[in-house]
Amino acid sequence: MTDNAILERESGLHKGLTQRQVVMIGLGGAIGTGLFMGSSIAIGYAGPAVLLSYAIAGFIAVVMVFSLSEMAVVHPTAGSFGTYAETYLGPWAGFVVRYTYWFAQVIAIGGEAVAAGIYMTFWFPTVPVWLWSLGFSTILIFVNTRAVKNFGTIEYWFAFIKVTAIVLFIVLGLAQVFGIGAPAVGLHNLTGLPGGFLPNGLKGMWMGVIMGVLSFYGIEVIAVTSAEVPEPQVAIPRALRTMALRLFLFYILALGIVVSVMPWTATGAKVVAESPFVRVFAHSGIAYAAGIMNFVVISAALSSMNTNIYLCARMLFSLARGRYAPAALGRLNASGMPVAAVLLSAVFILASALVSKFTPFAYNYLQGVALFGAIVVWMMILVSHLRFRRVHDARALAVRMPFFPVMQILGLVLLAAVLVTMGLDSNWNISWIVGVPWLVLLSLAYFVWKSRR
Numbered sequence: 038m039t040d041n042a043i044l045e046r047e048s049g050l051h052k053g054l055t056q057r058q059v060v061m062i063g064l065g066g067a068i069g070t071g072l073f074m075g076s077s078i079a080i081g082y083a084g085p086a087v088l089l090s091y092a093i094a095g096f097i098a099v100v101m102v103f104s105l106s107e108m109a110v111v112h113p114t115a116g117s118f119g120t121y122a123e124t125y126l127g128p129w130a131g132f133v134v135r136y137t138y139w140f141a142q143v144i145a146i147g148g149e150a151v152a153a154g155i156y157m158t159f160w161f162p163t164v165p166v167w168l169w170s171l172g173f174s175t176i177l178i179f180v181n182t183r184a185v186k187n188f189g190t191i192e193y194w195f196a197f198i199k200v201t202a203i204v205l206f207i208v209l210g211l212a213q214v215f216g217i218g219a220p221a222v223g224l225h226n227l228t229g230l231p232g233g234f235l236p237n238g239l240k241g242m243w244m245g246v247i248m249g250v251l252s253f254y255g256i257e258v259i260a261v262t263s264a265e266v267p268e269p270q271v272a273i274p275r276a277l278r279t280m281a282l283r284l285f286l287f288y289i290l291a292l293g294i295v296v297s298v299m300p301w302t303a304t305g306a307k308v309v310a311e312s313p314f315v316r317v318f319a320h321s322g323i324a325y326a327a328g329i330m331n332f333v334v335i336s337a338a339l340s341s342m343n344t345n346i347y348l349c350a351r352m353l354f355s356l357a358r359g360r361y362a363p364a365a366l367g368r369l370n371a372s373g374m375p376v377a378a379v380l381l382s383a384v385f386i387l388a389s390a391l392v393s394k395f396t397p398f399a400y401n402y403l404q405g406v407a408l409f410g411a412i413v414v415w416m417m418i419l420v421s422h423l424r425f426r427r428v429h430d431a432r433a434l435a436v437r438m439p440f441f442p443v444m445q446i447l448g449l450v451l452l453a454a455v456l457v458t459m460g461l462d463s464n465w466n467i468s469w470i471v472g473v474p475w476l477v478l479l480s481l482a483y484f485v486w487k488s489r490r
Contacts, residue, residue, distance in 0.1 A: 147389020
């Protein structure tokens with residue numbers, strides 16, 4: 038399919054996002070409960086070595102998003118990586134990638150909603166988590182039925198709140214570590230506790246990579262926004278360079294402070310009941326600091342939910358425009374929004390959020406299933422990029438991933454290793470129990486659709 042055919046097929050979306058909003062949307066997608074809540078699970082696995090875990094996950098994310106940006110500048114479409122998989126790997130790949138990503142996202146949004154509900158118990162311990170989950174989901178679904186510029190504005194301020202909070206957290210944390218205005222905590226908690234920097238060995242550090250990858254999940258949203266931003270060939274590369282550096286610094290510095298200020302045994306957990314960031318602030322001695330940080334982590338969860346609902350709707354829109362889903366899902370209202378795609382996604386999002394009514398492990402289960410889909414999609418993005426480079430002259434590209442194809446192959450190997458690790462671990466194998474049958478059924482659905490078409 039030609040570039041013009043792809044653009045024409047998915048035309049009609051309004052170019053209502055600014056470059057500034059795109060950067061914040063990208064940050065909003067990648068800074069959510071994976072950092073503020075899931076990091077507690079990663080710390081429980083790795084201890085202070087969680088810094089290495091997130092560095093490895095960050096490397097994978099940077100390779101993926103740089104590869105994706107090359108293709109996004111050439112093909113600025115709402116279907117993004119699903120369209121690229123269809124173009125360079127075939128219709129089956131495009132079908133599987135878009136539906137798998139949509140499925141992973143609705144599950145992940147449910148997980149974010151559960152996290153937001155857990156955060157609210159900080160102030161309202163008697164109100165059920167599932168009630169908050171449903172309420173927040175409903176509000177953000179409504180937001181995504183409005184014009185895209187409204188979505189961009191709301192997401193900008195959501196992301197601004199959490200980025201500002203992370204910066205303040207880092208500044209105050211460094212002051213505690215180095216004794217600026219108070220006795221220095223020092224770096225004893227990094228290496229001085231039993232087990233040292235690697236209390237659970239390399240295995241624990243590698244298990245932390247799983248949560249690291251989950252934390253960076255959502256960074257691919259920048260490519261999806263390329264269809265709704267003016268001059269994507271300029272905006273996308275700039276947004277990419279800015280966001281990749283910020284994300285790496287935010288994650289490593291923030292987690293470094295968490296494991297330095299408090300013993301990792303106090304912030305790590307298998308079942309998360311409180312953000313480790315809130316716990317650190319609660320012990321800081323600053324009045325109302327824990328409550329303020331709790332507000333921030335709630336806004337982070339809502340921001341990530343908001344971005345991911347946007348992504349779900351764009352995937353269904355792209356599927357409908359490619360004739361892989363009912364045509365109604367590809368229709369736009371007067372504001373240029375695929376409302377039917379938003380509402381169908383909403384049904385599954387609300388069902389996912391309700392899981393919290395039946396098990397305290399809802400967050401772990403939902404995120405495990407979502408991560409399986411995320412890794413499959415990231416791997417398909419890298420494979421699509423390998424094929425993309427065979428078709429396009431690298432010298433003519435506005436954005437080029439350095440050290441091609443070594444970085445892409447290394448990224449694929451690391452992602453495959455994470456996927457295998459999840460399948461072998463009893464805490465994560467639910468991802469395979471749900472994910473593998475999903476891929477099989479999806480492939481069968483594709484061939485049935487193809488035969489009827």
